[in-house]
Amino acid sequence: MTTITVVRKGDEVAIAADSMTTFGDTRLGRSYKGEHDKILHLAGSWIGICGSSAHHLVLESAMAQLSEPRLGSRMEVYETFRRLHPVLKEHAYLNPKEDEGDPYESSQITALIVNETGIYGVYSLREVFEFDRFWGIGSGRNYALGAMYSAYDGEGTASQIAALGVMAGIEFDTASGGPVVIHTLKLAGA
Numbered sequence: 250m251t252t253i254t255v256v257r258k259g260d261e262v263a264i265a266a267d268s269m270t271t272f273g274d275t276r277l278g279r280s281y282k283g284e285h286d287k288i289l290h291l292a293g294s295w296i297g298i299c300g301s302s303a304h305h306l307v308l309e310s311a312m313a314q315l316s317e318p319r320l321g322s323r324m325e326v327y328e329t330f331r332r333l334h335p336v337l338k339e340h341a342y343l344n345p346k347e348d349e350g351d352p353y354e355s356s357q358i359t360a361l362i363v364n365e366t367g368i369y370g371v372y373s374l375r376e377v378f379e380f381d382r383f384w385g386i387g388s389g390r391n392y393a394l395g396a397m398y399s400a401y402d403g404e405g406t407a408s409q410i411a412a413l414g415v416m417a418g419i420e421f422d423t424a425s426g427g428p429v430v431i432h433t434l435k436l437a438g439a
Contacts, residue, residue: 252389252418389418
């Protein structure tokens with residue numbers, strides 16, 4: 250799958266991702282796919298997506314169909330992804346079923362978002378979290394979380410800590426591979 254991290258520290262936010270794409274047992278390194286990254290720039294935000302490789306084009310297309318997508322607060326992220334769900338179903342033919350016991354239809358997307366207002370996580374049932382320090386998603390997340398936890402209170406910047414988390418995922422997760430792609434922003438009012 251992937252390793253994607255977000256970090257908020259001082260007046261900086263950062264998002265980082267590995268560059269490996271996998272299709273079952275087949276690995277597709279960055280040198281085979283041109284500029285395609287796991288991090289998209291949409292609605293004034295950097296959005297890292299894990300899961301199906303189809304999510305990138307689908308999300309880019311679906312977001313373009315929304316009027317004024319906003320991602321500047323936890324509620325704005327929720328409302329944007331709530332409005333996005335019917336677009337995913339009707340225009341991208343999303344299969345919204347995961348488990349029969351789920352209380353809501355799944356959007357099948359797990360994403361991390363950074364922008365000048367902070368760092369956010371979105372999960373398949375449109376659960377949205379705002380993080381104060383750092384977080385990670387994907388198959389390498391546990392390695393990333395451990396690495397970022399051990400480094401966060403040190404001297405490193407948000408971008409250095411985010412990169413460190415992804416590097417830990419690349420080192421130990423079989424579905425993550427380099428190089429690391431990273432984007433950094435200053436927080437509003439900083």
